[in-house]
Amino acid sequence: MRTLLTLIACCCAITAASAANDPLISPSTKSAVAGGGTGSIASIRPSSPGSSSASASASSSSPTRKLTEREREAEAEADLSAKIAARLAIMRANQQARAAAAAKAKKVAAATPPAPKVYSNHWSYEGENGPANWGKINPEWSKCSTGNRQSPIDIRDGMKVELEQITFDYHPSSFNVTDNGHTVQVMLSGGNFLTVNNRMYELIQFHFHRPSEERVNGKGYEMVMHLVHKDGEGKLAVLALLLERGKPQPVIQAVWNNLPLEKLETLAPSTVLDPLDLIPARRDYFTFMGSLTTPPCTEGVLWLVMKEPVQASPAQMALFSRLYPLNARPIQPGSGRIVKESN
Numbered sequence: 251m252r253t254l255l256t257l258i259a260c261c262c263a264i265t266a267a268s269a270a271n272d273p274l275i276s277p278s279t280k281s282a283v284a285g286g287g288t289g290s291i292a293s294i295r296p297s298s299p300g301s302s303s304a305s306a307s308a309s310s311s312s313p314t315r316k317l318t319e320r321e322r323e324a325e326a327e328a329d330l331s332a333k334i335a336a337r338l339a340i341m342r343a344n345q346q347a348r349a350a351a352a353a354k355a356k357k358v359a360a361a362t363p364p365a366p367k368v369y370s371n372h373w374s375y376e377g378e379n380g381p382a383n384w385g386k387i388n389p390e391w392s393k394c395s396t397g398n399r400q401s402p403i404d405i406r407d408g409m410k411v412e413l414e415q416i417t418f419d420y421h422p423s424s425f426n427v428t429d430n431g432h433t434v435q436v437m438l439s440g441g442n443f444l445t446v447n448n449r450m451y452e453l454i455q456f457h458f459h460r461p462s463e464e465r466v467n468g469k470g471y472e473m474v475m476h477l478v479h480k481d482g483e484g485k486l487a488v489l490a491l492l493l494e495r496g497k498p499q500p501v502i503q504a505v506w507n508n509l510p511l512e513k514l515e516t517l518a519p520s521t522v523l524d525p526l527d528l529i530p531a532r533r534d535y536f537t538f539m540g541s542l543t544t545p546p547c548t549e550g551v552l553w554l555v556m557k558e559p560v561q562a563s564p565a566q567m568a569l570f571s572r573l574y575p576l577n578a579r580p581i582q583p584g585s586g587r588i589v590k591e592s593n
């Protein structure tokens with residue numbers, strides 16, 4: 251009886267109406283359900299052994315009739331119990347099947363990789379794709395906004411020390427010129443090296459910015475050249491040459507003479523240029539750690555900024571300004587980094 255009551259309690263959601271229509275429940279059970287008056291399963295459950303109504307009814311009936319009633323009651327109880335158990339088993343099986351199907355669908359969804367998002371590689375010096383948004387355009391450029399060793403900086407409060415001289419091992423080299431849409435860039439054939447801190451870096455390319463990206467004690471220059479070097483481990487060192495108005499510069503003239511007529515085209519002249527002709531007579535410099543000044547703004551770049559500016563003629567300056575009137579990243583926070591300078 252206790253088992254039956256538990257079963258009834260468990261399936262209280264099954265109404266008499268649904269039980270009456272259920273083909274799994276026999277007609278005799280249906281009539282027992284329907285005969286309950288209120289229509290609920292609870293209303294047709296047999297009396298419990300200790301209930302007063304059952305004992306009162308039993309005491310007033312004949313022994314033969316009591317036996318028959320008990321038999322019927324037991325039969326109905328067993329029949330109902332079996333039907334409810336069968337129905338519960340079906341409900342549990344259905345529930346398990348639904349859960350399994352949902353889990354399978356979830357697994358399939360998890361196993362299917364989302365379509366890769368395509369990020370833009372377009373950046374500029376102004377507007378929506380300007381320096382303030384570089385870090386948001388492409389996740390690979392996040393250092394542009396989250397880095398703490400970004401370039402350029404306003405160089406000030408340097409520690410004056412006896413810095414080791416930079417050794418230049420530069421030679422006349424073949425070269426080509428490209429207007430890459432952000433600047434004019436000159437690629438050099440190999441074999442040009444600078445050595446500093448006992449490390450040798452090879453000159454790969456140089457390019458121009460207007461106005462100068464670096465400042466010295468707040469002072470900006472009309473232009474700057476960046477000579478990008480790489481060592482055997484792939485570490486970068488950038489030598490910055492600040493440009494001021496003065497006499498014509500022969501290396502810059504050789505580059506201007508060989509500008510391609512269209513952007514993204516490369517012109518490879520048969521002449522050579524000697525990068526050593528760019529280096530000022532006085533070799534004092536500032537040095538600090540920084541980054542590329544264009545996306546992806548990679549950090550870990552050794553910066554060497556020559557103190558003495560290099561002269562270029564007003565006509566040479568004007569020619570570049572026709573191509574790029576502004577291609578300089580704004581000053582970035584120093585973030586407590588150490589700047590050393592030649593004494």
Ligand SMILES: [Zn+2]
Nearest residue numbers: 457459476543
């Ligand atoms: Zn640069």
